[in-house]
Structures are given as structure tokens and as C-alpha cells.
Amino acid sequence: MRVAARLRPDWIGLVLAVTLAVAIIGPMLVVGLWAFAEVWRYPSLLPTEWGLRYWGMTLGRADVWTALATSLQLSFVVTLASAVICLPAAYAFARLDFPGRNLFFLSFLSIQAFPRFGLLITIATIFLSLGLVGTFWGVAIIQLVNTLMFMIWIPTAAFQGVDRRLEEAARDVGAGPVRVFWSVTLPQALPAIVAAIMLTFVGTFYETEGAWLIGAPHVRTMPILMISFINNQLVIQLGAVLSVLLWVPSFVFLLAARRYLGPQGLGRGLGG
Amino acid sequence: MAKLELRGLGKVFGATVAVDAFDLTVADGELVCLLGPSGSGKSTVLRMIGGFETASTGAVLIDGQDVTRLPPERRPTSMMFQSHALWSHMTVGGNIGFGLRLRRLPRAEIARKVGEALALVGLAGMAERRTDQLSGGQQQRVALARSLVLEPKILLLDEPFASLDQHLRERLREEVRDLQQRLGITMVFVTHGQDEALALADRIVVMRDGVMQQVDRPDRLYRQPRTPFVAGFIGQMNLIAVEVAGGQIRHPAFDAAAPVADGPALLAVRPEAVELQPGRGAGRVHRVTDFGSHAVVEIDLPDAGRIKALRPDVPAAAPDTAVTILPRRYHLYREDRMIWSSDTVTGEVAHA
Numbered sequence: 001m002r003v004a005a006r007l008r009p010d011w012i013g014l015v016l017a018v019t020l021a022v023a024i025i026g027p028m029l030v031v032g033l034w035a036f037a038e039v040w041r042y043p044s045l046l047p048t049e050w051g052l053r054y055w056g057m058t059l060g061r062a063d064v065w066t067a068l069a070t071s072l073q074l075s076f077v078v079t080l081a082s083a084v085i086c087l088p089a090a091y092a093f094a095r096l097d098f099p100g101r102n103l104f105f106l107s108f109l110s111i112q113a114f115p116r117f118g119l120l121i122t123i124a125t126i127f128l129s130l131g132l133v134g135t136f137w138g139v140a141i142i143q144l145v146n147t148l149m150f151m152i153w154i155p156t157a158a159f160q161g162v163d164r165r166l167e168e169a170a171r172d173v174g175a176g177p178v179r180v181f182w183s184v185t186l187p188q189a190l191p192a193i194v195a196a197i198m199l200t201f202v203g204t205f206y207e208t209e210g211a212w213l214i215g216a217p218h219v220r221t222m223p224i225l226m227i228s229f230i231n232n233q234l235v236i237q238l239g240a241v242l243s244v245l246l247w248v249p250s251f252v253f254l255l256a257a258r259r260y261l262g263p264q265g266l267g268r269g270l271g272g
Numbered sequence: 273m274a275k276l277e278l279r280g281l282g283k284v285f286g287a288t289v290a291v292d293a294f295d296l297t298v299a300d301g302e303l304v305c306l307l308g309p310s311g312s313g314k315s316t317v318l319r320m321i322g323g324f325e326t327a328s329t330g331a332v333l334i335d336g337q338d339v340t341r342l343p344p345e346r347r348p349t350s351m352m353f354q355s356h357a358l359w360s361h362m363t364v365g366g367n368i369g370f371g372l373r374l375r376r377l378p379r380a381e382i383a384r385k386v387g388e389a390l391a392l393v394g395l396a397g398m399a400e401r402r403t404d405q406l407s408g409g410q411q412q413r414v415a416l417a418r419s420l421v422l423e424p425k426i427l428l429l430d431e432p433f434a435s436l437d438q439h440l441r442e443r444l445r446e447e448v449r450d451l452q453q454r455l456g457i458t459m460v461f462v463t464h465g466q467d468e469a470l471a472l473a474d475r476i477v478v479m480r481d482g483v484m485q486q487v488d489r490p491d492r493l494y495r496q497p498r499t500p501f502v503a504g505f506i507g508q509m510n511l512i513a514v515e516v517a518g519g520q521i522r523h524p525a526f527d528a529a530a531p532v533a534d535g536p537a538l539l540a541v542r543p544e545a546v547e548l549q550p551g552r553g554a555g556r557v558h559r560v561t562d563f564g565s566h567a568v569v570e571i572d573l574p575d576a577g578r579i580k581a582l583r584p585d586v587p588a589a590a591p592d593t594a595v596t597i598l599p600r601r602y603h604l605y606r607e608d609r610m611i612w613s614s615d616t617v618t619g620e621v622a623h624a
Contacts, residue, residue, distance in 0.1 A: 163355070163357065165353045165354075165355060165357040166357050166358075166359055168324055168344065168351070168353070168357070169351070169353060169357040169358075169359075169415075169418075170359070170370070171323075171324075171343065171344040171345050172322065172344050172345070172349075172350055172351045172419075173345075173350070173370055173371030173374065173418065173422060174345045174371050174374045174375065174422070175345055175370075175374055176343075176345055179374070183359075183370070184359055187359075187361040188359070188360070188361060190361075
């Protein structure tokens with residue numbers, strides 16, 4: 001009897017799940033189908049001719065490969081630099097008491113409060129005089145600014161969420177301060193830090209405004225290439241193929257971080 | 273397995289004095305409870321022993337060696353925290369073995385010691401479990417095993433059972449007491465529960481506002497509370513303001529001998545030391561509560577005060593019946609110090 005009761009489907013949950021799936025997966029599915037369609041005219045429900053012609057066309061272009069390489073390089077460099085700069089800062093915000101701490105913390109977040117484009121243009125004029133416009137490092141720096149919020153905010157909350165008694169217990173059994181950080185504080189905060197790193201990586205990978213304003217025309221990332229594709233000739237399939245290509249890195253990243261990204265893991269990391 | 277000495281230990285946080293001139297010597301194998309209301313500084317004393325707070329003044333000595341300036345990791349103490357403080361990213365075995373790994377013991381030895389420690393706390397074979405798969409009581413046992421496995425000279429416990437339910441708490445404290453006696457370990461235990469202190473401790477330190485009020489064996493503390501605060505904090509106590517004149521307590525409801533100088537005083541008498549005689553007298557029965565094993569009679573005094581008396585039987589006294597109150601064993605306090613006690617003999621005989 002009890003088993004039967006437990007197996008009875010939860011109808012409201014099912015309806016919600018289906019609605020969400022249609023809303024989220026639906027558009028992705030359409031884009032995915034377009035990438036493999038050669039002819040797809042109204043009112044056919046599915047493409048009438050399938051093929052990999054546009055994949056060949058897209059992958060045959062040298063600029064696609066350069067852009068992909070540029071994007072991946074940028075994302076890795078920016079994520080790494082952001083982690084190196086922000087994680088110690090986050091720890092300091094969470095655990096150390098220094099004058100102006102709150103003001104400093106707020107100033108990091110206030111970057112998000114400015115209209116982004118205005119900020120970018122101001123920075124662009126400065127970069128112009130420094131000779132950074134159109135260079136890889138110029139784009140890297142501008143994207144670094146965008147990552148500050150995730151990489152400071154989330155890890156700070158995560159470090160604050162680590163119970164001090166856990167650290168004291170580690171000191172108690174013989175661990176020095178550095179060992180406590182590596183063996184207790186960091187592992188405890190890790191789920192949230194992994195989430196922050198992932199958001200930073202994916203965010204950088206898809207960032208368009210800064211990359212376009214500072215990087216053009218020499219540095220072309222994947223999203224910028226996609227824009228130029230769409231601007232030059234509107235071939236749906238080309239856009240769809242690029243979309244699928246763009247989607248791959250973040251999907252791989254998500255899979256890799258899956259272990260850390262359960263709602264519980266993230267919640268615990270954030271001190272919930 | 274060590275002697276602990278605290279000499280003039282003090283801690284100041286900003287402008288507040290958390291602990292003031294704290295002197296205590298804990299003998300080898302002794303279990304001492306620090307007892308007091310929250311904010312009395314008992315946890316601060318414990319944390320200074322463990323090295324989690326640096327003493328503002330005074331010194332901590334373990335086996336004669338000054339450890340006042342040493343960080344926790346270099347002290348031969350081990351602390352059990354209120355919230356077990358287990359590391360959720362490690363297994364049970366990982367938690368217990370962490371300290372041993374830091375000491376670079378061989379793997380086989382670590383495994384053996386972890387197994388032994390788990391067996392000691394009654395959790396044999398649970399080394400591979402995750403900490404969140406355990407019940408609250410089991411988690412505290414793991415925390416205890418984590419402390420014991422390093423064979424600390426002194427074990428410190430900071431209200432370790434506060435978050436557990438009554439039955440579990442009582443069982444665990446019996447187990448801790450048994451282990452402590454079996455291993456002969458020196459232990460300092462912080463609690464705000466007097467039952468816990470009375471049940472566990474060889475000696476109890478009662479604290480208030482960072483100041484030590486009294487250090488004594490549980491029975492002495494109960495029978496000879498040196499200050500009104502201790503009298504009121506340990507067990508039930510009737511505290512009544514009285515006037516002493518000519519060697520007698522002058523109170524509208526009762527008389528009793530008081531061989532002290534004339535003047536105001538505070539009378540402390542336990543409910544079980546209040547004898548009642550029905551009829552006559554200035555006391556009026558307010559209420560009788562039957563607890564099964566005993567009854568508590570509350571009596572209104574003519575001066576609007578109230579006194580409790582504990583009777584082994586349930587008296588058939590209706591409310592408002594007149595009773596005579598006869599305090600049998602009592603203490604007198606003046607200016608926060610005990611000036612006279614009729615209970616000296618009992619306390620001494622019990623431990624002769």
C-alpha cells in the first residue's frame with residue numbers, strides 16, 4: 001500500500017517539469033535541429049533535408065578555428081587571473097578585519113551598478129592611449145573587470161559560511177594556519193568556488209560588448225564572429241552551427257562541475 | 273594525564289572584562305566542570321586553556337610547562353566543541369585520522385588507531401561512513417574519538433551535549449564519565465546545566481560575570497554555597513531578606529537562631545530543609561504540587577514573599593491553611609558572603 005502511494009506520480013511537479021523543459025529545451029532543440037538541416041520550410045515539423053553541409057562550411061573556415069582558440073585562451077587566462085586576484089581577496093573580505101573593508105567590498109560590486117557600455121567606452125579611451133586596444137591582453141583586462149563580482153562575491157560568502165569551529169577543531173588536532181586553509185576552509189568552500197569559477201569561465205566565453213569594443217578588429221572571439229556572420233549574410237544554419245559550437249564548452253564545464261553544483265552543495269558553500 | 277594550572281588568568285575584550293584573575297589547579301585525572309550562566313566567562317576560560325583565545329593576563333601551565341603563548345596546534349590539549357565540528361568533506365575515519373596524518377604516522381598505524389578509537393566510543397566499523405549519515409549522538413561520539421585518538425594530556429569539552437535531547441545527553445555524559453575514569457584523563461568541562469555538573473564533576477567551578485564564585489566538590493557546593501549567587505544557582509533555594517537581632521532571625525513568619533552581629537541578612541534555605549507544622553503560624557499555603565516522588569508546598573509569607581517546602585508525602589493541606597515554618601538547615605549571607613551556616617557538620621561528615 002505504502003509503496004503504491006509513493007509511486008503515484010506527482011502531477012503538479014510533472015506539469016511544472018514539462019513546462020520548464022519545453023521553455024528551456026525547446027529553443028535549444030530548434031537551434032540544434034537547424035544546425036543539421038539543409039532544407040526546412042514551413043509547414044514541415046522537421047527538416048525535409050538533413051545534412052552536414054553547413055558544418056563542413058563552418059568548420060572549413062580558418063577564422064572559426066582562430067576565434068574558437070582565441071575564445072578558449074581568453075576564458076582560461078581571464079578565469080585563472082580572476083581566481084588568483086579574487087580568491088585571496090575574498091578570503092580577506094570574509095575573515096580579516098581591516099580598515100575600509102566594507103567600503104572596499106562595495107566598490108568591487110559597484111562595477112555592476114554602472115551602465116556597462118559607458119564604463120567600457122571610458123576604459124577604451126584609456127586603453128587607446130596605452131596601446132591596448134586591439135590586443136589580446138586588452139580584451140583580457142576588460143573581461144577581468146566583468147568577472148570581479150562573481151569571483152569576489154560568491155567566494156566571500158562561501159568563506160564566511162565556513163564554521164570557524166571547523167577551523168579551530170583542525171588547529172586543535174595539530175594543523176597550522178596554512179594547513180587549516182588547505183585541508184578545511186578551502187574544501188568546505190569549494191562547491192561555491194567551483195560555481196564562481198564556472199560562471200566566470202562561461203561568462204567570459206560569451207562576453208561580447210567588451211571584446212567587441214576593445215578587441216575589434218584584430219581580436220575576434222566566437223560571439224564576435226557570430227555577430228559578423230549574422231550581419232554579413234543571414235544564413236540560419238551558420239548561426240545554428242556556431243551556437244552548437246559555442247554551447248559545447250559550457251556544457252563540458254557544467255558536466256565537470258556537476259558534483260559541486262547540487263543545490264545543496266552551492267547552498268552549503270554560501271552558508272545556507 | 274596531566275596537571276593543569278591557571279594562574280591569575282584574565283581576558284579583556286575591548287572594554288569588557290570577560291574573565292578576571294582566574295586561579296585554578298586541576299589535578300591529574302580530575303574532572304572539573306566550569307558552571308555558570310551564559311556570559312559568565314566559562315567558555316572563555318576553556319578557550320584560553322585550548323589556545324583559541326590569548327590570555328590578557330596570567331598564565332596557563334600544563335605539567336608545569338608554560339603554554340600561555342602557544343597556538344592550539346602546539347598544546348597538548350584537545351577540545352570537543354558544542355556543534356561536533358566534524359569536517360563534512362571527510363569520512364568518519366578521515367576526521368579521526370586527520371591529526372594522526374599530520375603527525376606523519378604510517379598508514380597501517382593510523383588505520384589501527386582510528387579503529388581502536390571508534391571501538392572506544394562504540395562505533396566500531398563506521399570509519400567509511402560520511403559524517404552526515406550519522407545521528408547527532410553518533411556525530412558527538414566521532415568528535416570524542418577524534419579528540420581521544422591523539423591521547424591529549426587534557427580534554428576540554430565546551431557544552432558538547434547541549435544540542436542533544438535529554439535521554440541521549442544523559443547517556444553520553446555517563447559514557448564520557450566512564451571513559452574519563454578508565455583512561456584517567458584530565459578533563460575540563462563547560463556547561464550551563466547544573467545537573468550535568470553535579471553528575472559529572474569531581475569539582476565544580478561556579479562563575480559569574482567572569483569571576484570565580486566558588487570551587488568545590490558537588491556535595492559541598494550544594495550544602496555550603498559561599499555566596500548568594502551560588503546558593504541560588506545550584507539546586508532550588510529559598511532566598512529571604514531577614515533582620516537579625518540578639519542572635520535571632522526576626523521574621524513575621526518564623527524564628528531561628530542566628531549567632532551573628534545584628535543587622536539585615538539574607539537567609540537561604542533549601543525546600544527540603546523547610547519543615548512545616550499545620551495550624552497556627554503566619555504562613556498561608558498557596559499551592560501544593562504533587563510530583564509523585566515528592567510534593568512541593570508553596571507558602572505565602574506575611575511580607576508578600578513566598579517560600580517553597582519539599583515534602584516526601586502529599587500533605588492534605590487546602591490552600592489558605594495556616595502553617596508554621598521551621599527552617600532546619602540554613603545559611604545567612606551579608607554583603608555577598610556567607611556569615612553563618614547551620615549545615616557545616618552535614619557537609620563535612622559526608623566526606624570524612
